Each structure stands twice: as structure tokens, then as C-alpha cells.
Amino acid sequence: MAQIAYQFLSKFKTKNLLYQQFIIELVGTFILIVLIDNAVATYTFGHPSDHFAIATTAGVGLYIAVVFGATVSAGHVNPVVTFALATLRKCPWKSVPVYFAGQFIGGFAATVVSFANQRLAIVARSGLNGTFPSKTASLFMSNPGIRPVDHETVILDQVLCVGILMFAIMVLIDGSNNHNSKSATPFGLLFVLIAVILAFGSNAGAAINPARDLPARLFGFMIGLGDMWSDMFWLTASTIGTFLGAVVGAWTYYLTVEIHRINDNADLRNGSANDLNLTELRTTLDKLEALVDAEKGLKSHTKLLD
Amino acid sequence: MAQIAYQFLSKFKTKNLLYQQFIIELVGTFILIVLIDNAVATYTFGHPSDHFAIATTAGVGLYIAVVFGATVSAGHVNPVVTFALATLRKCPWKSVPVYFAGQFIGGFAATVVSFANQRLAIVARSGLNGTFPSKTASLFMSNPGIRPVDHETVILDQVLCVGILMFAIMVLIDGSNNHNSKSATPFGLLFVLIAVILAFGSNAGAAINPARDLPARLFGFMIGLGDMWSDMFWLTASTIGTFLGAVVGAWTYYLTVEIHRINDNADLRNGSANDLNLTELRTTLDKLEALVDAEKGLKSHTKLLD
């Protein structure tokens, strides 16, 4: 009977890379934003306010998404990361709409589910009518607090915040930085996201990810909780600031480091610095690695079918 | 004389894998839950409330248990993890009762020892008669706080909480995710447990592990501290929610990632993508690895007998 179940399930198998990337960005973004939304609600309604706890939850959400997506979509789980990598040809432009669709749909689903999970507490503490945009909305949207800010400041703030995050992503995915263990990058991203949320938590509420803010506003609008759009922070902080920041961060790294490395590599390829038959050695190593990975996958599947 | 002592001790040696797994799940669960229970008591009676400190202690407890059990039982230390892995044939069904026994007995022992250690503070602050179910019990059981919740919400909450935890376990133990250092997985689990405790701390008190909640209620019942069962959260949050969540999380990963990989591996096995004699290479590598591990174990034992 289990055999039959597995045969039924095998109909869902696909080898279409774009479809797999869509699913993985959707699920990864869903997990990231469910974690953040529930952490924000927990430290608003359930426990004393703890910005560090929220930032840590977000960092771990990114960590899970990055390891989850590693070999298929790379786990961007944020449209601005996808866009910035595309401007540097590190993600093909034709994949960008697929990634965006997965990320925004995942973000929308995460908002709905988190709202359902926190509904009783929301109703008990703040009620629903009309208050969603002010208090309740802050659970799911990215918006400034009560400190004085203007739109120029939140754009600058998010350019710095997302710029440093994107710069660090470039640093950590660059295999030439001696950060050589494949498992180090996801942990590095965990800490970097914590840090930028901590450092830029006040001006623009650490907007960072449009796939969290925009779907939450859309959902609030759909269930009739009032005006979600007129504060324009969805445009300045969550959209202009984050996209601009990601591009600035990515290109800063490209111009300060990557561009200077090109000729050196060409020299190496010409064999001027190495006497071994490098191509041959490299090919052997690649095959060995692929073999080990394949065996691992096979073994875990074989166990499944036993 | 020491020689004699070692000869005496060697009578306790066993090569029975199930017995070893029982012992390791028992000790691992004991350590995990002693750490959590004493942390909860510390931040209830001794220090200002600190949800982050409790979550960190739990994460580290899981880390210790996972490294401790790595080569024998894999260190599940939670019945829902064992069950979910069994539904995907990643843990044999015949081991499940053995794991459960170890986990629940370890959890019960941890409750008793933690109660003994915190007894004076419990008596001084809240007394024992009748108050155990409300205040004292919150030290050792998983239960909702004062915020409004219903049984549907705590089930949804625990499906999300344990679902994300179990999904992340699947991600991190899958050798194909480029997370290639064996020491990375235990650290990843440390952070993931912190995150789900932080994010889902309010609705159901981050129930997550039935081996903590159920033995604590049984112990309270045994020492006559009042009604432990009528709130039914032991059934909805700690049992239905956690088991359901673990299965949902594990299967989400299986259906979004693992299932799509099967044919690719078969292709690799047929040699279509690799020219080297891979089987031979793989065998050599495996033997080499086994040798190094064996030598290590032997060396530490040899030192012991010097």
C-alpha cells in the first residue's frame, strides 16, 4: 500500500527548474515571514517587547530558507536580492518574474496564516475595526514607529540597511573570500540579518523585504481594515529604499573587489602560475564531488523505498 | 586496581543497538528537559523574565543531544520527530516504541530532578497546595499564558511551530543541500529551536515536545498537586498539534524537494554523467572515513587503558 502511495506521489515530480524555483521561493518566503510575523505578535501581545528576539527569529528564518533553497533557487526569499543579483548577471533575468511570483505569493500566504494564528489576541487587545492600520498592522507590515521621520530619511535608512545586507550577501557567496566551508554562508547570513534589523530598527522598521510589507497591506485592504496605502511608506521605505539599497550594496562589492580580480584569473588560466595539469585535476575533483552528492541523495531515497 | 575497575565496568558493555538507542534517547531527553525546566524556573523565580534565555537554553540542550546521539540514535529526543521520520521511512517503525520509551522516561526523570532542585523556591513563592496547576505547573508543563486562546488556535499554532522545526530538521539532515560539514547541522538545529520557541511562545507556550509536557502532568498528578488534565491542552497543543505539525513539516519537505531528485540520481548511477569508475572511488573514500573514525575511537580508548 505504501508502494502505491509513493507511486501516486511520484506524479507530482517535476524536472522543470523554473517550477521548482517557484515552489522553493514560495515555501522559503512563507517560512521566513510566518516566523517574523508571529515573533512580532508574540513580543507585542504575549511577552515583553524584545527587538533582539524578533531579529533572531528573522535571521534563523533566512538561514532555513537559504539551506533549503541552496541547490535549486539559492533561497533569495526577497525580491530585492533577486533583482540586485540579476543586475550583476548572477541570476538570469528570465527567472526574475518566477522568483518574484513565488516570493510575493509566499508572503501573502504567510500573512493570512499568521493573522489566523494571532486573531484572538488581536481582537482581545486592539479590536479590528479601523485599528488595523495603526496598531494591528504593525504586526505584519513594515512601518516607522512614532519617532519623527520623513520619506527622504526612510529611503536613506533603507539604502544603508539593505545596502549592507546585500553587500554582505555578495561577500559571503563569493567563493574567493577564503570563507571556504559551504555551511558557513548560511550562518553568516543569519547573523548579518540580525545585525541590520537591530541597527536599522527605528527609522523605517527594518523594512528590508517587500514580500512582507506589500502582501500584508493588500490583505488588510481586502478584509476591509481601512486605509493601507496613503502613508506612502510602502513606496518609499519598502520599495524605493529596499530596491535601491540592494543595487547599491551589490555594485559596491562588485566595484571594490570583483572587478579587480578578472585579469589575475586569466593569468592563472593561461598556466603562468601553475605547472600541474589543472584542468584534468579540476575535472576529477568535480566528478568526485558530484558522485558523493548523488550517492547521498540516492541513499536517502533508497532508504525511503525499503 | 584500576584494571579491575575497568574489567568490572566492561560487564555493562552492550552491542545491542536498540538498547543503546534507548539509553541515548533517555539521557539526551533528560539533559534537554533538565536544562529547559531549570531555565524556566530561573527566569520565573530567580531572575527577571527572559524568554530569549529560555529559548537559548533549549536550543543548546538540543545541540548537546544531537551531537551525543549522532552515530547511535541520531538524537531525536522528541517523540514527534521520531514519528515523523518513521512515516518517511527515515527511522524504522520497530525502533519507534524504543525511542518513545527512552524519551518519555527521560522526560519524567528530568521533571522529578528539576522539581527537587527548584523545590525550596517553589514552596517559598507559591506554596504547593492547589497552586501547582496554575503557577508552579507552568515551570514544567507546556501551557498557554493568560492571553485568549482556544483549542483550534493552539493546534494551528503548534502545527506551524513544530511544522517549521521539522521542516528545518529535514533540510539540515539532507546531505544534498550543500550544507556539507557534519558539524553544521547540530548548530543549525540549535538556532532553529531558538527561533520557533521565540516566534511561537505565546499561544501554546511553545509546546513542541510531548516528552516534556505529559510526564510533568503525570508527576503533578502522582504527588497530588491537583487537576492536571481537564484543560485538555495536553491533548490539543502538546499532542495533536505537535504530532500533526511534525508530519506536515516532514512531508512538505519531501514533496517540495526530495521527490524531484529521484530520477536525477538514477541517471547518475547509470554513469551517464560521470566517466570515472565512481563506485570504486566511493568505496575507497568510505573505507578511508571508517578507518579514520575507528582509529580515533581506538586511540581514545587506548589512552584510557594505559
Add this chain to the structure above:
Amino acid sequence: MAQIAYQFLSKFKTKNLLYQQFIIELVGTFILIVLIDNAVATYTFGHPSDHFAIATTAGVGLYIAVVFGATVSAGHVNPVVTFALATLRKCPWKSVPVYFAGQFIGGFAATVVSFANQRLAIVARSGLNGTFPSKTASLFMSNPGIRPVDHETVILDQVLCVGILMFAIMVLIDGSNNHNSKSATPFGLLFVLIAVILAFGSNAGAAINPARDLPARLFGFMIGLGDMWSDMFWLTASTIGTFLGAVVGAWTYYLTVEIHRINDNADLRNGSANDLNLTELRTTLDKLEALVDAEKGLKSHTKLLD
């Protein structure tokens, strides 16, 4: 001239292992306890109380000491660790007095220096006369807070606390636990020390390390700050509890895991499970590793003499 300076310095070189171990335990313990003492003072006088910050500082101090001592003394920096390892023949008994001397002298020096650094704040807030044993002493000694405790409880508490720490040390230094990167163990110890300080912070003040408590009491006694000894917690919590806990923790691991591995290794050594000429391969690998290490050391020294 620099040449002359280096020649002068080279007179301090020694190849005496015990002397090197003494120095390294002394410096490592000094750093660990300076960090803890100043963190405790900072979160008593300078910043709001933050138990998590103190625990983190201690964890990082242990991390530094362990990497620092890795190849010479293994960086125990705590007499109870040295003692427990000796009972399992993982540290030679003849080294024990040398380690103890380094640890207690390092702890005493750390107390004196930390007292000097925090002197102005101590005088301003609590004065010196007579108050050292109550308020001031809590900066440098390990003592229970105001919650009700008795000597039986603090011994149980420290057996659990140090027992889990020592058990985790055994788990993490055992090369057979698949925790295969040499850099993982120090990070693991960092988190484990944080966790046991958090979980056992209230009953006995996380005594853990006699090289912190006893020298601080001796120093308070020497500078005439009143009675340091009559509360007897230095004996029950800091000495009996910690030594007993370390031995219990270490032997629990030995009896649950290590002892069962012995025959397996013998089987492997007899070649029954491996066809390769393992001894030869192993020898080659060891030499290769030694070479790489030697080259690294040589290179950094060569750079120094340029």
C-alpha cells in the same frame, strides 16, 4: 636592532611541556575570569542587569581559552574539568597539580586586576567597609542570591549544572561523534557554557569554576573586607558540587557511550571490516597533516624574522 630584541626574547623560549601548560592554563583562566568579573560588575553598576550578557561573556572567554590552549594544554581553565578528565585517564595525574596551580594563580590575578578596574564604581555605590561580603563580593565570588536555598540544594544544583557541562565536554571532544570539524568544538563549548549559566543561575549562582570563587574569597580576606568563609557555600556549591558534578558528567558519558565502542574498534583493527592497507594510509595522512601544520607555523615565524 630588532634582530637583537628577538635574540633576547628567544631566551624565554622553553620546550618544557609542563611549564608551557602551566603558563597557558594561567593566561587562559585569567582571560576567562577577567571577562566574567568585569561583565558582572558592568551589569551590576553600569548597565541594567542582564544575565544573558554575563553568560555570553563567560562562554566567549571559554571559547578563547580553548582555542588558545588547543595544542598544548587543551585549555581546561577549570580545576574540575582537569580532575574529571584525569579520573578517565584523559589527562595524566602528574599534570593535575601543574594545571591546578596555573588555574588558581590565573584566577587570583584576574580577581586583583578586575577589582582594580572596578574599584571606583565599587566605592561609589556600596563603599568598602563590611559590605564586600554581601554586595561587592557578588561581583567576584559565586554565591546564591536572596532566594531560599540550603546546602543540599546547591550541591544538587551544581551536580546538574557542572554535570551537564562536563558531559557536553566529553561529547564534543570525542572524535567519533561525527562532529568532525576541529573548529566546531570550541564554538560548541561557547554555547554550552552559556546554557548552563542561564539554566542554573539562581540556586548557586552558577558556581561552576572554583578558580573564580576561592581566589576571590582569599583576596577579600587578604584586603580585610570581612568574613568570606562562614557561609560555607565555597565548600558546598563551589567545591563539593562542582567536583562531584564534573566526575558524574564525565563518567555518565563514558558508561553510556565510550565503553560500548571498545570491541568494535578492535574488530576494525583486525581488518575484518576494511580491505585497504589502513595503517599505511593512516600514516601518510598523519604525516601530511603534521607537515601542513608545521609549514603554517614556520611561515608565520619566517614572516616575523623578515
Add this chain to the structure above:
Amino acid sequence: MAQIAYQFLSKFKTKNLLYQQFIIELVGTFILIVLIDNAVATYTFGHPSDHFAIATTAGVGLYIAVVFGATVSAGHVNPVVTFALATLRKCPWKSVPVYFAGQFIGGFAATVVSFANQRLAIVARSGLNGTFPSKTASLFMSNPGIRPVDHETVILDQVLCVGILMFAIMVLIDGSNNHNSKSATPFGLLFVLIAVILAFGSNAGAAINPARDLPARLFGFMIGLGDMWSDMFWLTASTIGTFLGAVVGAWTYYLTVEIHRINDNADLRNGSANDLNLTELRTTLDKLEALVDAEKGLKSHTKLLD
């Protein structure tokens, strides 16, 4: 068109190592100090005070800078680190002015940008006239709090603080300490910086980095915010204490560990301990490693030009 853009950009390429080091120290220091300054402002104006959050942000900033600079400048991002390494010939003296220039210019730019980002909150809460040196200045400068301190104490405090940091840097960059994964060192530095900021946060405000304090005072002086210099803490805490501490920490490690290793290495070089043709093996390994790095860099560039 993209081709043309890349050709234009390629004019900025340089192979001048000192120029590259200047840029990398500038950008690395900028990121480190933008993170710290905005975190301090966030936990002063926007969120409840959280020393742990500030320390974590600083630790992650150092982590990013160290991985970023790894292969070009090593990411010192602090003049006292550069200076102390130079005294041990681990950084050439001729590079020191270049590093200093990058660090101080990066620090100045970070102050200006952070001030712009936090300007509205600063004006709203404390106003600008005359108050910058007291309240506002504490956002960007390193200065003692209200606790009683004198100049001798802040110097001792910073010698301990920076001494332990620099000692740990020496420990972690020494390839002989069995801390063998290249990705472990940046994570280690992340935690070490957190710990010294936590432990030494009160006496001298964890001055540590003159590239943060001095440019901030210069900027406050330039925009006319009053007297920045007469408290003399810029000289005692931020300059004398930090430079002295870095030298003491670096030389403590050299004298306790490195110096004793010299002869052993010479013995190894003479072949007395190894039978293999080590030089040959080593050369092969080096070439293999260089090849893999080069291939990686090439591959990422090739993708860029596709």
C-alpha cells in the same frame, strides 16, 4: 550596451595592492561604524536600551569586514590592530599609513552618514545646540557614562578590553591552533568582539576603535556642536588605552605561545620527523588550492560576461 558598460567599468580596475587595501579598509570600517552608530542611536531613541543588541551589531560588522577583506587587507578595520600586527612584523610598516588612512576616512564617512540618518530623531529628542557633546555625542563617540571614572582607570580598562580582543585575534589567526576551518576565524571574532564590548561597556564605553571616536569628535567640532576635546577621554581611553592594549595583547600571545614553537618547526623542516617528500606534496596541495580559488573567481566572472 551592457558590454560597453562593463568596458567602461573596467577602467577602474587596479592591480595596485596598497590601493586595494586602502579601499577595502575604508569600506570595511565604514560598514562596521555605520552599523554601530545606528544601533547606538536605535537603542537610545527608538527602542528600549539594549547593550547586547549594540554589541551584537558591532560583532557582525567586524565579521562582514573580516570576510570582505580576507584576501586583500585581512580586514583590520581598526588602527590599533594594524599597529599591533606591525610591531610583530605580521603587517609591513609601509602599509600602516595606508591602512590608517582608509580606517579614519571610512570612520569619518560613517559618522556623517549616520548623523544624516539619525538627524530628525536627534533634533526631536535632544536638540542640537550645545547638547551634542553630552547626549548626542554619545551616539557616535566613545565616552564614559555617568559612573565615576578617572583617566588611570579608563586606560587600565581599555588595556584589558583591547588586550583581550587583540590576544584573541592572534589566537584565531594562528593556523597552528587546530582551529582549522578558514571560516571559523570570522565567526570567532564576531563573538569575541561581542564579549569585550559586554564586559567593558561601563568604564570607558568600550572605546576599542579610534577610527570611530576621533572622526566623530572632529565632525562634531566641524559642525559647531561645542567642545569635543577637553574631557581628554579621546586621548586616554580611545588612544593611549587602545594602542597600549593592542600591543600588550599581541605580545602576550607571541611570548606565551609563538616563541616556543620556533625550534620545533626547524626540526620538522630538516625532515627529522617526517619521511615523505614533504616539500613536493606541499607544493602540489598549494597549486591545487590556488587552482580551485582561481576557477571559482573565473566562473563567477564568466557568468557576469555571458
